[in-house]
Amino acid sequence: MHPLDIVQALLYGVVYGSIYALAASGFALTLGVMQIVNFAHGHFIVVAGFLSLLLFRLWAVDPFVSIAATVPLAFVLGAAIYSLVLRHVVMESHHTQIMVTLGIGLIIENVLLLAFGGDLRLASTGYTSRTLRLGGLALSVPKVVAAVLAVVTVALLWAMLRYTKLGKAIRASTDNWQAATLMGIDVRRVRLYAFGLSAVTAAVAGSSLPTFYLLSPFSGIEFLLKAFAIVVIGGVEDVRGVVIGGLLLGLLEAAAGMLFSAAIGSAFTFAVVLVFLAWRPSGLLGRA
Numbered sequence: 001m002h003p004l005d006i007v008q009a010l011l012y013g014v015v016y017g018s019i020y021a022l023a024a025s026g027f028a029l030t031l032g033v034m035q036i037v038n039f040a041h042g043h044f045i046v047v048a049g050f051l052s053l054l055l056f057r058l059w060a061v062d063p064f065v066s067i068a069a070t071v072p073l074a075f076v077l078g079a080a081i082y083s084l085v086l087r088h089v090v091m092e093s094h095h096t097q098i099m100v101t102l103g104i105g106l107i108i109e110n111v112l113l114l115a116f117g118g119d120l121r122l123a124s125t126g127y128t129s130r131t132l133r134l135g136g137l138a139l140s141v142p143k144v145v146a147a148v149l150a151v152v153t154v155a156l157l158w159a160m161l162r163y164t165k166l167g168k169a170i171r172a173s174t175d176n177w178q179a180a181t182l183m184g185i186d187v188r189r190v191r192l193y194a195f196g197l198s199a200v201t202a203a204v205a206g207s208s209l210p211t212f213y214l215l216s217p218f219s220g221i222e223f224l225l226k227a228f229a230i231v232v233i234g235g236v237e238d239v240r241g242v243v244i245g246g247l248l249l250g251l252l253e254a255a256a257g258m259l260f261s262a263a264i265g266s267a268f269t270f271a272v273v274l275v276f277l278a279w280r281p282s283g284l285l286g287r288a
Contacts, residue, residue, distance in 0.1 A: 004136045009258045010251060011139060015147040017250025021243045022150035023205040023223050024230035025157055026198030032174040032236040033194040034090055036097045040105035042224030044199055048074060048206025049215045050112055056123045056210065063123050063210050064145065070203040078199025082192050090191065105220060112217035123210035142211035153204045157197070158239040170194050174237060225266075229273045235283025244284055 027041045048070045055061040055069065081104065089100050122128070130141040161167035172180040173190045181187050205223075209215055226249065234245025249269060256268035276283070 006258065008137050008139075009254045011137065012143075013251035013254030014247060015139070015143050015250070016253065017247035018147040018150040018154075019143075019205065019208075019246075020226050020230055020249050021246025022154055022201060024227035024246055025154055025239060025242050026201035027224075027227035028231050028234075028236040028239075028242050029157075029170075029194055029201070030198045031231060033170055033177075034086070034191050036086065036090065036101065037094060038198070039098055039101040039224060040108060040220075041198065041202060041227055042220035042222065043105040043108040044074070044078070044202035044220075045206035045209070045223045046112065046215065046217065046220045047108055048203040049209045049213075049219075050116060050121075050217075052207040053116075053121055053123055053210045053215065056125075062125060063207055064149065067149075067204055067207045070207045071200050074199040074203035075196040079192055079196040081199075082195040086195065087188065087191070105224075109217050109220060116217065118216060118218070120214035120216050121210065122212075122214050125211060128211060140212055142208075146208040146212065149204065149208055153201065154239060154243060157201065161239060166190070166193060225270075229269055231283065232273050232276050232281075233283060235285045237283075238285045241283055241285035 023042075023045055026044075027038060030036055030038045030041065051070050051073070052061075052063040052066040055066045056063055061069075085100065085104065086097075089097050125142070127141045131138040132141050132144055133139075161171055169180070169185050169190045170193070172183070172185055173187050173194075177187050180190075213219075230242055230245035230249055232245075233248055234241030234243070236242075252269055252272055253266070256264050260268075
């Protein structure tokens with residue numbers, strides 16, 4: 001195998017890993033703050049992707065530009081789903097939470113199926129097939145733009161959690177929600193904002209997908225499994241863990257696809273997840 005092929009595969013691993021990290025950041029936020037495993041998170045990503053496609057088909061709005069519309073809508077929808085449904089099951093067992101979020105995901109999937117059909121869809125923009133050439137390397141322009149956008153979004157999320165009053169309240173609620181309540185933090189409101197933010201990260205990730213990814217109403221489970229794997233690898237207590245988990249997942253998939261085949265990549269990924277569950281179930285940056 002030529003060294004340039006190896007470098008290009010690893011670069012794509014970093015590109016995909018950045019996108020995976022963004023997709024998983026909202027999942028980790030929900031799990032960390034609310035202790036809810038949101039099995040509908042992947043479907044939130046797909047909803048944003050189809051909204052982006054709809055805006056592109058109706059008014060030729062570029063998918064990346066459509067983020068300006070999908071992000072506020074995602075926050076409102078996320079906050080509404082939390083207020084109407086999830087706040088009633090926050091203190092219930094994980095079995096109940098999983099069934100409720102699975103139900104939300106199935107409803108979303110079937111609504112998308114009725115509205116758009118089951119065909120794979122792509123936004124054919126003027127740059128969809130363009131490549132960025134660096135020496136002997138060729139990288140897809142929409143994938144690189146999506147990766148840069150993912151890095152910026154995750155960095156903004158990290159800065160918000162670290163330096164803002166809301167971010168500190170979210171981190172306090174993640175560490176110990178009972179103690180946060182005793183310190184005067186309105187944990188119910190924090191959970192509402194956290195779930196809305198998780199929907200926002202899903203919207204940013206999903207809106208960029210149609211430029212390079214064949215999207216269908218059934219794509220949600222794929223992104224859910226990626227997010228779950230990243231959280232297992234990196235942990236939920238620090239955005240940096242999600243970034244490390246996403247990059248590691250992308251590089252592992254790239255290596256497996258390079259050494260074996262693309263179909264082996266996912267199987268290899270979940271073999272690594274099983275290793276982490278046995279070796280360090282709290283993740284690389286989680287508390288043991």
